[in-house]
Amino acid sequence: MLPRLLAPLVAGATYARLLHLLVGWIFAGVVLLVYPGTYQKSLGEILAGAVWLDTVLLALVALIPAARRAEGVQARLLLVPDREEDIAVEPSRTWADRRRTAGWLIGRVVLGSVIGFATVWGLTPAFNLLTGPHGLWYLPLAPALAIGYGWLVVWAGRLQLVMAARLLGPSPAERLAEAELRAERLLERNRLARELHDSIGHALTVTVLQAGAAREVGDPAFVAKALEVIEETGRQAMEDLERTLVLLRESPAGAAGGAATEQPGVDQLPVLFDTARAAGSQVEALVDLSEGKLPGVLSRESYRIVQEGVTNALKYAPGEPISIRIGVRGGQLELRCANAMSAGGGVAARNPAAGARKGGKGLRGIRERATLLGGEATAGASQDCSGEWVLHVRLPLRLGS
Structure with a gap:
């Protein structure tokens, strides 16, 4: 039972997918720092401004035909699909391709942001439990948090792969x-x-x-x-x-x-x-x-x-x-x-x-x-x-x- 529980957590594909997810979080973080910033703003204002600007920027990027190809190549390398042909590496040719590319970019950033915040808020308490002045009975909580975070990454990576196949894969007309x-x-x-x-x-x-x-x-x-x-x-x-x-x-x-x-x-x-x-x-x-x-x-x-x-x-x-x-x-x-x-x-x-x-x-x-x-x-x-x-x-x- 334990090997089956831990096997996905030590697989190379899990960490490649984590890297792919964190790239989306880094993009959201850069946009957040540029606009609207965090100075003298409430959390709601910060999130609203960041979501609005992220959506506009990603929609504009999706209009570039080569963006679909670049995302497809990156997804093939980092999401480790069972069949690479499930993720296309062709540029956008129709408006339907551009809409699907925009959906992929926005979904990728949203999911990556969730995993990014989970990385900070999940692993930090686990590290503090191992290094802080707590009683011994706190120590078992640290691996539990780490394993929970690891499985969150596993399922997020699998969800990201499904999204890539649906949104970056060949359209019905292409199939x-x-x-x-x-x-x-x-x-x-x-x-x-x-x-x-x-x-x-x-x-x-x-x-x-x-x-x-x-x-x-x-x-x-x-x-x-x-x-x-x-x-x-x-x-x-x-x-x-x-x-x-x-x-x-x-x-x-x-x-x-x-x-x-x-x-x-x-x-x-x-x-x-x-x-x-x-x-x-x-x-x-x-x-x-x-x-x-x-x-x-x-x-x-x-x-x-x-x-x-x-x-x-x-x-x-x-x-x-x-x-x-x-x-x-x-x-x-x-x-x-x-x-x-x-x-x-x-x-x-x-x-x-x-x-x-x-x-x-x-x-x-x-x-x-x-x-x-x-x-x-x-x-x-x-x-x-x-x-x-x-x-x-x-x-x-x-x-x-």
Whole structure:
């Protein structure tokens, strides 16, 4: 019990907070000596004059934007908060910030004055009891007074810390802006993760299929073609990786929209289909976008969705035909990617695990892309007993509608 009672009294944070409190008392004392002074004045007149002048001066100081920053830095150093971000070190930007700063300054001086007077009136009697000509039975009162004063300082310091968090901490608007910034950063990281998964995953799938086929076939011409596809796919993957790294580094060149950050759109789909054909799958593609060019973001996201659909087909049903349909219907862009789940004598038939889809990161990324664009995505076995796996995505042509 006694260690718990004395532990806060010997903590370094308690004395740092006491110093912070006494600074406010010293300010009040200096103002008191300058005006109204103490000569031939009653206690009420002295206190009234000091309170009035303190309030005016502190309100004027709070108008200075840098005052909030200075108080925040000092509070972080001396009040020893558990989380420094609870006390802001930004200058005042709005009138609400200035009002809160004024409230903090006035509250700090008032609380500091209370502790200052308690220091004089509390410790002085304790010292007199230890050194004065009193009986021995007075001695236990001295540590009792000292401990009482110590706990008053502890609670005053904690109250001061709460005040700092409320009045110097981020405003509700700042907290909302910070939360929105964190959400935007999280969405950006998720987007970059999807880009890496889709582009690198597609490249690795094609590379593995080409290498395996070249080893089995053994035809020099086929091997040469497979190596050419692997080289081209690897080069595209390196470009995608470089674009993503530019965004991660927040490079000014990338922000300027240079070639390093240019992402493929629907106009690059023929290259994607050629890569799939080179991997051994027949691709039948029908792209009907006669109503005009797609918006940039819709074009880029559509490419990634189709790329992931083709990658899944190559991964889970290698060698099976892939059917791609892209068109505009009812004011929506529709993307459909279908492939046979198994076929007699085909690669998928020889590999039972090839037709199993686990709904992993790729399909989840497609759904996230569709949702962010205001659309929807479905994936699964066809309901018409055709033995196909179908990915169907609908996206509004007007984003935000």
